[in-house]
Amino acid sequence: MTNSSQENNTNENNTNTKTKAGEHLSKIMKEFYINQHLDAQAGKFCVWAAIIVPLEILRGFDIIVGIPENYSAMTASKGLGSAQCERSHQLGFSPDLCSYARIDLGNNLYPPKDAQMPPLPRPDLIITDNNNCSLLAKWFDVYHREYNIPHFILDVPFCYNPQDYDGLNYILSQYKDIIRKIENMTGQKYDIDKTREAMNNTNEALKHWKRFMNAALHKPAGITAFDSFVQMATFVTLRGTPQIVEQYKLLADETEVRIAEKIFPVPDEKYRLLWDNIAPWHQLRKMSSRLKQLDANIVYATYTSCLGTIEGGIDLYEYDGVDPLKHLARTQNFSVCPYGLELRYEVIEKLVDRCGIDGMVFANNKSCKVYSLMQLDIQKRLIDKLKIPSIMIDVDHADVTRYSEEGVFIRIEALLEQIDRYKNVC
Amino acid sequence: MTDFTESLKNIKNDGRRVMGCYPLYPPVELLHSMGFNPVIMWGLREHIISLTESDKHLQVYACSVARYMIEFIHLNASLLDGIVSYNACDTLRNMPEIVKCMLDGHGKSIPSFTFHVPAVSFEQSAEAGNYLGLHLNRLISAVEKEYHIKFSGDKFAESIELYRTMRNLCREIEALVSKGIIPFYIFCEAVGEGYFTSVEKHIEKLKSVVNDYTSNSKNVKNKRIILSGILNPPIGITKLFENCGLTVAGNDIAMLKRSYAFTPGIKDNPIEYYCSFYQERFPCTTILFSSDRRIDELKSLIENSGADGFVFVGEKFCEYEYFEMPFIEKKLKEWGIPGLFIEISTEDRDNLAQYKTRIEAFSEIL
Ligand code: SF4
Ligand code: SF4
Numbered sequence: 090m091t092n093s094s095q096e097n098n099t100n101e102n103n104t105n106t107k108t109k110a111g112e113h114l115s116k117i118m119k120e121f122y123i124n125q126h127l128d129a130q131a132g133k134f135c136v137w138a139a140i141i142v143p144l145e146i147l148r149g150f151d152i153i154v155g156i157p158e159n160y161s162a163m164t165a166s167k168g169l170g171s172a173q174c175e176r177s178h179q180l181g182f183s184p185d186l187c188s189y190a191r192i193d194l195g196n197n198l199y200p201p202k203d204a205q206m207p208p209l210p211r212p213d214l215i216i217t218d219n220n221n222c223s224l225l226a227k228w229f230d231v232y233h234r235e236y237n238i239p240h241f242i243l244d245v246p247f248c249y250n251p252q253d254y255d256g257l258n259y260i261l262s263q264y265k266d267i268i269r270k271i272e273n274m275t276g277q278k279y280d281i282d283k284t285r286e287a288m289n290n291t292n293e294a295l296k297h298w299k300r301f302m303n304a305a306l307h308k309p310a311g312i313t314a315f316d317s318f319v320q321m322a323t324f325v326t327l328r329g330t331p332q333i334v335e336q337y338k339l340l341a342d343e344t345e346v347r348i349a350e351k352i353f354p355v356p357d358e359k360y361r362l363l364w365d366n367i368a369p370w371h372q373l374r375k376m377s378s379r380l381k382q383l384d385a386n387i388v389y390a391t392y393t394s395c396l397g398t399i400e401g402g403i404d405l406y407e408y409d410g411v412d413p414l415k416h417l418a419r420t421q422n423f424s425v426c427p428y429g430l431e432l433r434y435e436v437i438e439k440l441v442d443r444c445g446i447d448g449m450v451f452a453n454n455k456s457c458k459v460y461s462l463m464q465l466d467i468q469k470r471l472i473d474k475l476k477i478p479s480i481m482i483d484v485d486h487a488d489v490t491r492y493s494e495e496g497v498f499i500r501i502e503a504l505l506e507q508i509d510r511y512k513n514v515c
Numbered sequence: 516m517t518d519f520t521e522s523l524k525n526i527k528n529d530g531r532r533v534m535g536c537y538p539l540y541p542p543v544e545l546l547h548s549m550g551f552n553p554v555i556m557w558g559l560r561e562h563i564i565s566l567t568e569s570d571k572h573l574q575v576y577a578c579s580v581a582r583y584m585i586e587f588i589h590l591n592a593s594l595l596d597g598i599v600s601y602n603a604c605d606t607l608r609n610m611p612e613i614v615k616c617m618l619d620g621h622g623k624s625i626p627s628f629t630f631h632v633p634a635v636s637f638e639q640s641a642e643a644g645n646y647l648g649l650h651l652n653r654l655i656s657a658v659e660k661e662y663h664i665k666f667s668g669d670k671f672a673e674s675i676e677l678y679r680t681m682r683n684l685c686r687e688i689e690a691l692v693s694k695g696i697i698p699f700y701i702f703c704e705a706v707g708e709g710y711f712t713s714v715e716k717h718i719e720k721l722k723s724v725v726n727d728y729t730s731n732s733k734n735v736k737n738k739r740i741i742l743s744g745i746l747n748p749p750i751g752i753t754k755l756f757e758n759c760g761l762t763v764a765g766n767d768i769a770m771l772k773r774s775y776a777f778t779p780g781i782k783d784n785p786i787e788y789y790c791s792f793y794q795e796r797f798p799c800t801t802i803l804f805s806s807d808r809r810i811d812e813l814k815s816l817i818e819n820s821g822a823d824g825f826v827f828v829g830e831k832f833c834e835y836e837y838f839e840m841p842f843i844e845k846k847l848k849e850w851g852i853p854g855l856f857i858e859i860s861t862e863d864r865d866n867l868a869q870y871k872t873r874i875e876a877f878s879e880i881l
Contacts, residue, residue: 181841185576185832219634219803222605226634226803227838234806234842242803244643246631247608255649262642263635430612455576458832462609465572466616 110340114323117332128153129210134275137212137232139225141424142243143417145287145329146264147216149279150271155209157197157229159325161189164196164206165370165487174488176201188456188487190228198235213238214274216267220245220427222459241270245421248428251400252419260418281413287329288413295397297337298324299405302394304344305444309358310388311348315377317393318368324396355386360505361445364390365437365467366452366460367486372494379498385505389444391425391436398423401432403439426459434467441477447508449479450501456485478507519562519587522711523594526552531713532662535588535625537600537607538580539745539769539801540793545655545785546599547714548674549664553599555710558746558770559583563590566861571620572613578832579861580745581606588614589621597626597661599654602634604801604835626661630654632793636804647793648786655785668783675788677714678778684721685775692763693820695737697728699763700753706771707747738881739764739821741813743843744828745836746770749859751867752828752874759878764820767813768828773799800835809839810846817852823881824853826874831860853880 107115129135135153138144147154164170170188173195178184182194197208217229219242226242233240243263246256268279301320304311320340327333347353354377362380364387369376380386397405400422408416422428425436440446449471451464464481471477480500485491526533534551536543543553557580568589569582588595602608611629618624630650633643655666685706691697705724709717737760742748747770756763766772779791796802798809817825825847829836840856847854855877857870 181844183834183837183840186834186837190838223634223803224605224834224838227800227806227835230803230806231838231842241639242635244633244635244640246646247602249612249629255646259642259646263640266640429609430616453574455574458577459605459609461574462577462606463613465574466613470616 108343110320110336110343113336113339114320117327117336118322121326121332125153125155125210126207134214134271134277135210135212136214136216136271137209137229138215139217139221139229140325141218141221141421141427142216143264143328143421145284145291145413145417146267147271148287148329149268149281149284150275150277152271152275152277153210155212156326157193157209158189158225159322160196160206160209161192161487162322162368162370164192165489166373167205168371168489169205170371170487171490172201174490185455187222187224187228188485188491190224192487193228194231197232211236214271215240216243217241218243218245218421220247220422221424222426222457224459239270239274241267243267245427248400248422248432251432252422257415257418260421261414264414264418284329284413288408288416289410290331290334291329292397292408294324294328294333294337295405296407297334297341298396300341301337301344302389304341304348305388307348308361308445309353309355310361310386311344311353312388313354313377313380314364314387314390314393315368315373316354317390318370318373321368321393321396355381355384357384358386359384360386360508361447362387362504363437363440363444363446363449364392364452365449365464366454366484367392367457369452369484369492370487371489372484372492375494376497379494380501383502383505385501387450389440389446391433391440394436394440395423395425400428401435403436403443426457430463430466433463434470437467437471438475441471441475446477447512448504449477450504451479451481452484452486453481454484454486455491456488476511478504478511480504516561517708517711519559519711520591520594522708523554523591526554526713527594529713532596533594535591535595535598537584537598537603537610539603539799540774540796541599541601542651542654542785542789542792543714544674544678544788545651545666545671546658547677548671549655549658549666550662551596552713556584556587558707558710559587560746560861561749563587568617572617575861576832577606578830579859580830580833581610582861585610585614585617588625589617592618592621592623592625595625597628597658599628599630601630601632603632604833628654628657628661634803637790637794639804644790644794647790651786651789666785671785671788672783674714675778675782677718681709681714681718681721682775682778684718684725685771688721688724689765689772689775691725691728693739693765695762697724698757699742700750700757701728702763703747703750703753703771706775710770737762738823738878740824740826740881741765741767741817741820741822742826742828743767743813744769745830745833746828746859748828748857749863749867752857752859752870755867755871755874756826759874761824761874761878761881764822765816767809767816769799769801773797800839806839810843813843814846814850817850822852824855824877826855826877827857829856829858831858853877 137155174191176195176199177191215229217226399406482497531552538557546553569586776797781788798805
């Protein structure tokens with residue numbers, strides 16, 4: 090099995106050959122999926138977890154962990170997303186649902202006979218959370234009913250302000266419930282030392298991640314946001330493992346060398362843009378190469394800036410090595426959707442400043458309402474306060490039928506003209 | 516049709532503060548006991564003509580509940596003394612700050628209170644009850660501080676009794692609707708208006724509906740349906756059911772049964788009351804852990820009411836309802852109950868003709 094990077098990898102050098110980090114990513118993801126199936130054949134207990142469920146806790150057990158959202162993103166990046174969406178519609182699921190969910194329901198409940206990608210191993214337990222969205226819990230509940238297996242929902246309070254002490258303790262108490270649940274179902278004893286080790290790995294990996302992301306600060310930027318989208322897949326699947334440390338170290342080192350050698354993805358970079366929403370998985374290569382032709386680079390994205398942070402932050406919230414569960418609870422809201430408009434605006438303001446952003450691209454994504462609903466007010470504030478030009482484009486992260494390349498590029502070109510005007514005036 | 520702005524003015528003329536509440540199940544008893552008249556801001560589709568202000572803040576793929584609610588707040592900001600919300604759904608949890616931006620843009624401000632209702636059962640996560648308690652205590656303190664008032668257990672107990680009476684009356688009328696004695700649209704109107712008036716006046720209204728119709732003991736032989744969804748269907752659609760000879764034998768609508776089916780037996784402790792209120796209530800797609808129970812409730816609703824068919828009138832863009840539909844459809848087939856699935860969008864208010872043929876065809880197969 091291949092991974093998204095093989096089809097759509099933007100991590101290529103100027104001669105269009107794959108980077109070492111790109112190759113390594115493909116290798117570890119391939120191994121990850123093959124091992125899952127081998128472990129399942131050997132009868133290992135399998136958990137399907139939502140991407141924000143702290144995998145470091147699950148590493149305290151000897152179990153398989155499947156991540157359906159990642160699998161959906163991969164399906165979309167291989168150009169198979171819309172077909173799987175269609176199959177879920179045939180099962181009666183609404184076309185207005187999130188495309189990750191539709192792809193996944195199509196993948197698992199109505200797989201095509203000639204499936205290029207075999208479905209994830211069948212789960213024994215499902216663990217979701219409601220801080221990215223509760224839609225996820227409803228989606229995974231379908232499997233709870235279909236497969237007649239338990240569904241643990243991690244209830245995380247939405248943050249209008251940074252998480253408080255009581256919120257943290259509430260999350261911690263539920264981590265303990267998850268541990269008890271898996272212990273009871275598997276008969277295994279939870280090993281906190283494995284979680285400790287996993288937390289150390291994650292922390293180490295995230296330091297390299299931030300080093301990699303800092304390449305975007307260079308002018309011209311050493312990376313595009315599309316590189317970060319591709320590389321993020323490892324975080325959501327291999328959090329806590331030594332492989333992710335190796336991957337992100339290789340990635341950051343290689344990126345720094347490329348900058349030293351003056352190899353840049355958009356060498357004549359004239360426009361530095363910021364992206365707000367999930368990656369357009371079906372457009373990674375196309376969109377980045379068309380932008381390159383326009384000397385434009387989406388250098389950073391709120392979607393990938395958030396790894397390792399806390400609400401409203403863009404810097405790494407470092408693990409102090411003391412209590413891994415407490416640290417995980419404190420960083421439970423790292424992804425963008427679990428917090429409100431004020432905190433999200435804070436992130437954007439910091440990124441605009443730090444990355445020297447000229448313009449912003451808000452991807453209006455009907456599939457992910459939690460990411461999109463506040464964008465109109467954030468956009469207005471961005472213009473009022475920072476005088477940063479921006480556009481709103483319609484993009485579904487995984488369903489290409491809801492995307493018009495020409496329509497989007499007309500708007501992007503208009504944004505670039507607007508940036509030129511701003512630059513001339515200022 | 517009742518003018519809801521007039522209703523709010525009447526409440527204020529009666530000397531009560533108006534607390535605008537986000538749907539679906541806010542703590543109305545608590546707010547009432549603290550001297551407010553809670554109004555739950557849903558069921559507005561037929562009361563608001565344009566969504567000009569809403570469109571500046573919300574994309575068209577937000578559900579109609581959110582879009583009309585923001586417009587309602589805009590139109591009635593000067594009549595609202597406060598706004599209370601909880602994390603009822605993904606859309607609603609994002610709304611308090613969007614509403615604040617909207618109000619800021621007009622130089623207005625309304626005190627706003629949010630609290631968290633655990634989306635999990637206490638059986639799964641025992642700490643969830645304590646966390647809800649903590650949030651309710653914070654809500655009470657914040658309201659006390661903002662308005663210089665004090666919570667009273669005795670008043671809370673009185674408010675519970677009023678709401679219990681109101682909900683019992685709703686159930687009484689539901690039974691009369693099921694017998695074909697009261698038209699379903701009259702019921703919907705009476706319950707819908709209640710969200711924008713005082714509970715005391717609502718009780719009077721419901722009593723008058725009962726009195727107006729109890730002498731009417733017609734024994735109709737219509738086909739019987741269960742209605743499901745979030746909002747009461749538009750009046751035009753409810754009338755279509757009746758015109759097609761369909762009696763609403765029961766419902767699983769969030770604005771109706773899911774709201775009035777249950778009042779906890781607890782007397783005066785708000786924490787215990789709301790722990791029971793949110794944990795043991797009639798199942799709802801938004802109460803995440805109640806999905807399994809919902810199937811059982813639907814089954815007994817169908818069996819006990821002798822329903823011949825099931826009609827789902829869904830809100831476009833409400834994922835909560837969408838995810839359960841294929842499973843319910845499968846179950847209906849197993850139970851031998853025909854189903855009709857209608858989806859109403861924000862724009863559908865004046866465009867109901869398209870549903871007529873489908874409802875007629877459905878009534879013929881029953
Ligand atoms: S709605 Fe958004 S946050 Fe939720 S599962 Fe879909 S993409 Fe993820
Ligand atoms: S209709 Fe659905 S999405 Fe809209 S407010 Fe109600 S529960 Fe939320």
